[in-house]
Amino acid sequence: xxxxxxxxxxxxxxxxxxxxxxxxxxxxxxxxxxxxxxxxxxxxxxxxxxxxxxxxxxxxxxxxxxxxxxxxxxxxxxxxxxxxxxxxxxxxxxxxxxxxxxxxxxxxxxxxxxxxxxxxxxxxxxxxxxxxxxxxxxxxxxxxxxxxxxxxxxxxxxxxxxxxxxxxxxxxxxxxxxxxxxxxxxxxxxxxxxxxxxxxxxxxxxxxxxxxxxxxxxxxxxxxxxxxxxxxxxxxxxxxxxxxxxxxxxxxxxxxxxxxxxxxxxxxxxxxxxxxxxxxxxxxxxxxxxxxxxxxxxxxxxxxxxxxxxxxxxxxxxxxxxxxxxxxxxxxxxxxxxxxxxxxxxxxxxxxxxxxxxxxxxxxxxxxxxxxxxxxxxxxxxxxxxxxxxxxxxxxxxxxxxxxxxxxxxxxxxxxxxxxxxxxxxxxxxxxxxxxxxxxxxxxxxxxxxxxxxxxxxxxxxxxxxxxxxxxxxxxxx
Numbered sequence: 169x170x171x172x173x174x175x176x177x178x179x180x181x182x183x184x185x186x187x188x189x190x191x192x193x194x195x196x197x198x199x200x201x202x203x204x205x206x207x208x209x210x211x212x213x214x215x216x217x218x219x220x221x222x223x224x225x226x227x228x229x230x231x232x233x234x235x236x237x238x239x240x241x242x243x244x245x246x247x248x249x250x251x252x253x254x255x256x257x258x259x260x261x262x263x264x265x266x267x268x269x270x271x272x273x274x275x276x277x278x279x280x281x282x283x284x285x286x287x288x289x290x291x292x293x294x295x296x297x298x299x300x301x302x303x304x305x306x307x308x309x310x311x312x313x314x315x316x317x318x319x320x321x322x323x324x325x326x327x328x329x330x331x332x333x334x335x336x337x338x339x340x341x342x343x344x345x346x347x348x349x350x351x352x353x354x355x356x357x358x359x360x361x362x363x364x365x366x367x368x369x370x371x372x373x374x375x376x377x378x379x380x381x382x383x384x385x386x387x388x389x390x391x392x393x394x395x396x397x398x399x400x401x402x403x404x405x406x407x408x409x410x411x412x413x414x415x416x417x418x419x420x421x422x423x424x425x426x427x428x429x430x431x432x433x434x435x436x437x438x439x440x441x442x443x444x445x446x447x448x449x450x451x452x453x454x455x456x457x458x459x460x461x462x463x464x465x466x467x468x469x470x471x472x473x474x475x476x477x478x479x480x481x482x483x484x485x486x487x488x489x490x491x492x493x494x495x496x497x498x499x500x501x502x503x504x505x506x507x508x509x510x511x512x513x514x515x516x517x518x519x520x521x522x523x524x525x526x527x528x529x530x531x532x533x534x535x536x537x538x539x540x541x542x543x544x545x546x547x548x549x550x551x552x553x554x555x556x557x558x559x560x561x562x563x564x565x566x567x568x569x570x571x572x573x574x575x576x577x578x579x580x581x582x583x584x585x586x587x588x589x590x591x592x593x594x595x596x597x598x599x600x601x602x603x604x605x606x607x608x609x610x611x612x613x614x615x616x617x618x619x620x621x622x623x624x625x626x627x628x629x630x631x632x633x634x635x636x637x638x639x640x641x642x643x644x645x646x
Contacts, residue, residue, distance in 0.1 A: 213615040214369035216641070218484055219537050220492040221610055222477060223359060223386060224470070224522065225347075226544040228502030229339070231511055232563035233550050233595070235292075236306055237262050238584055239271050240285040246584040250595060252552040255508045260552045266290045272299050272306070275575030284581050291516035294523035295566065299575055303526070303535075304568045305638045308579035309590070310606050311546065311562035311599030312345045315630035319589040319598060337559040337596075339502070342545045346603055347386035349626055358607045359493045360389030361624045365616050367392055371488035374448070378480060380473040381497035394495070397452065397480070399472035455486035463528040470498040471521040478528035481538060491614060501544065507556040518542075522568055529570070539569035539639070541610065543603075550595025551586050562597030565606075571613065571640055578638045604628045605636055613639040 238247045244264050252259030267287035280286065286306070288296045298304035314331040321330040334351045335341035341351035348354035360377055367373035377387040379394035387394035459482045465475040473496040480487065480494075498521075500514050522540060529535040547563025562582070567574075580600040582590050591597050604625035611624045612635055621628055628634050 212365045212369060212620070213617060214366075214490060216615075217537060218481075218490050218534055219614050220481060220494065220534075220539070221359070221362070221614055222474075222494045222496065222525070222538065222540040224474075224518070224540055224542045225343075225381065225384065225386070225495065225497040226501050226514075226518070226542060227343070227497055227499035229342075229545040229548055229559055230501045230542075230563060231503055231507060231557050232547045232597075233557070234260070234262055234507065234511055235289050235515060236272075236286045236308075236564045237267055237289065238284055239264065239267050239287040240283060243282055243284045243584045247550070250550050250552070250584070250586055252554075258554075260507050260556065262290065269293070270296050272296065272577075274577065275300075275302055278576055280577060280581040281583060282581075284584070286577070286581070289512065289515045291512045292519040294519045295568070298523065298526065298568060302575040303570055303572050304566060305572050305574045306577050307565045307567060307601065307606065307636070307638065308577055309547075309562040309582050309597050309599055310565055310579060310601040310603060311597070312342065312349070313599050313602040313604070313631075314627050316602075317598070319592060322592055322598065336561060337546065339545050339559075344385055346543050346545065347384055348388075349604070354385050355388060356390060357384070357386035357388050358603075358611075358624050359386040359495060360392045360394070362389075362607075362611050362614060362616060363387065363392030363493050364389040365611075365620055365623065366491035366493070366614065369491045369615070375480075375487045375489050376491065377493050377495075378477070379495045380476055381495050384495055384497065386495050387493060395448075397476055399469060399476055452480075455483040456480070459483050461528050461531060463524055463531055465524040465528075466520055468498075468517050468521065470496060470517055471524060473497075474521050474525040475528070478525055478532065481529070481534060482532045493614075503548075503556045504553060504558060505555040522566075526568055536570035539567065539571055539610065539613065541565065541567045541606075547597050550584070550591075558594070560596040561592065562599035562601075567638055573638050573640050578636050601633075601636065602627065602631055605631050605633045608634045609636045609639055613641075 233247065233251070238244045248259070248261040251261040254261055254263055267290060270287040270290055270293065272286050272288055288299070295304055312333040314333065317330050317332055322332065324330060333345050344350060344352045344354050347359070348357040363377040367376045370376050375395055377389070377392050377394045379387050379396050380399065382396070456479050459479045461478060461482065463478070465471040477494050477496060498517065500510070503511050525540060526535065529538045542565045544563060547560040548557035549560050582597050585591065586595045590600065604627045608621050608625040608628050611621060616624055618634070621634055
């Protein structure tokens with residue numbers, strides 16, 4: 169029996185609970201609320217020192233087929249033919265000779281589908297080295313699912329017997345579904361639901377969930393609201409600290425616009441987030457003042473976001489937290505055209521930023537306590553549309569951290585085909601691993617007890633793997 173209604177019920181409870189909270193709380197109550205720790209969860213393992221999850225969201229739908237690329241000759245030839253050959257011949261395949269130094273050889277013997285060998289994109293040498301080191305693992309063909317579904321069941325269009333996520337292939341809906349389990353309009357994300365359970369572990373629960381991306385439902389919970397930061401640290405509004413256009417009245421009016429509720433739950437939510445970020449920007453700035461990292465993050469939005477996250481983790485003692493969930497994001501992955509060149513550059517920025525982040529965690533001394541992982545709207549078609557690829561479903565993702573059982577693959581490698589039973593047309597992958605399994609594995613590592621996992625991953629009861637095995641217990645640390 170499929171547990172279809174549980175996600176909707178959790179979302180409904182979250183909406184009702186948050187509505188009642190927002191109706192009685194003003195902006196000034198935020199810090200006291202954080203100190204109190206609103207979470208009423210009974211089961212959470214907060215032992216083992218500090219732990220954090222960092223979701224790196226690739227906005228637009230990452231082309232997984234040019235991120236993890238078949239290297240063995242039979243599968244490479246299939247891949248190249250389906251992608252139209254090399255760019256010089258009008259295709260979007262990566263040249264095989266560019267992959268020789270990027271082949272991912274598992275540290276333990278492992279056989280993939282059709283004896284496949286996979287190589288990481290040529291512009292990701294740092295993460296390839298992290299795989300070889302045993303702290304990075306690829307998760308193959310993961311995507312949103314309500315329950316396991318076969319190609320035949322999918323083709324039947326029987327939505328009652330064989331449910332599937334709503335509005336597949338839609339950017340907004342699938343971003344929301346990846347982050348929350350429901351399409352656009354959801355008010356609760358699985359990062360926020362982890363935050364609900366973890367908040368009581370923190371002296372100051374306000375900083376349990378921190379959003380550096382500026383948007384996304386991922387960190388919204390029943391009781392947890394994300395604290396917004398910028399890529400430079402605390403969010404400040406200069407006009408609130410001086411006379412706007414020479415007028416104090418104008419500054420006061422701007423403050424009211426940013427922080428006053430509207431009577432609508434989402435308007436109130438937005439206002440509270442603004443009020444919290446503005447009111448406690450000084451607190452964040454003070455906490456970061458004495459943080460100095462030697463790691464060179466380089467340039468770029470993702471690198472800047474991850475640098476700020478690293479600084480906040482270094483300041484965890486001042487913030488009063490032992491469990492945190494972060495969201496960072498970078499865009500540009502909707503490559504219907506111009507895939508070659510553009511995509512390699514995007515992956516290079518991910519490679520550089522994630523590697524620098526791992527270095528920073530080593531510098532801070534919590535590499536075993538912090539796990540970064542990628543997510544995206546969806547994967548893309550294996551078939552070329554001429555100059556790019558189109559919206560898909562399942563895709564490949566990467567998990568990085570000292571507690572990762574790295575150096576091997578997790579999940580099932582898809583067949584290199586456009587008409588096999590593990591895809592739904594044009595090489596759109598039918599996920600073999602669900603986002604619920606992905607989130608449940610990460611939540612368990614952070615400290616969510618088995619009895620509470622369905623609150624984070626509502627469909628987990630429909631799957632066989634509440635723990636995919638890619639995480640090991642972290643070494644206790646401060």
